[in-house]
Amino acid sequence: MTRELVVRKTRVFDQFHPGVYGAAVGLVAWFAASAWILFDRQSDIGLPLAMVSVLLLVAVVLPWLLSLVWSRHRMPHERDPNSISLRDWRTGEFVVWGSRLHGTEAAIDMLLPLAAVAFGLTALGIVFLICASGAR
Known part of the structure; x- marks a missing residue:
């Protein structure tokens, strides 16, 4: 039984939004660029x-x-994940191993390790x- 007076029908997704994948690619590119820019100072690296x-x-x-x-090769009855806006996706729920997460929490869980590595390498560099x- 829920504690909400008005039951809201939230959308449930089983795939990440393409914008989340774009952010992940951006963080990987940040990691590679910071490695090349900040650590390419010697000839053997x-x-x-x-x-x-x-x-x-x-x-x-x-x-x-x-x-x-x-x-x-998607089935005709499946909907296109690109047609859903990022705002609708992040306010919905994301299915994870039989459980459900809020869309924003799922995106944070995916992007946080990539962001930690990218920004950590930048700080280290x-x-x-x-x-x-x-030292000079």
């Missing part, structure tokens, strides 16, 4: 940075290609540059 960049490129391109294949310039 180019190859490891290139390998990390290729790994991140594969991690972004492979799910994108799979989503293109999935959208092309800035500290590295400050210490390197102070």
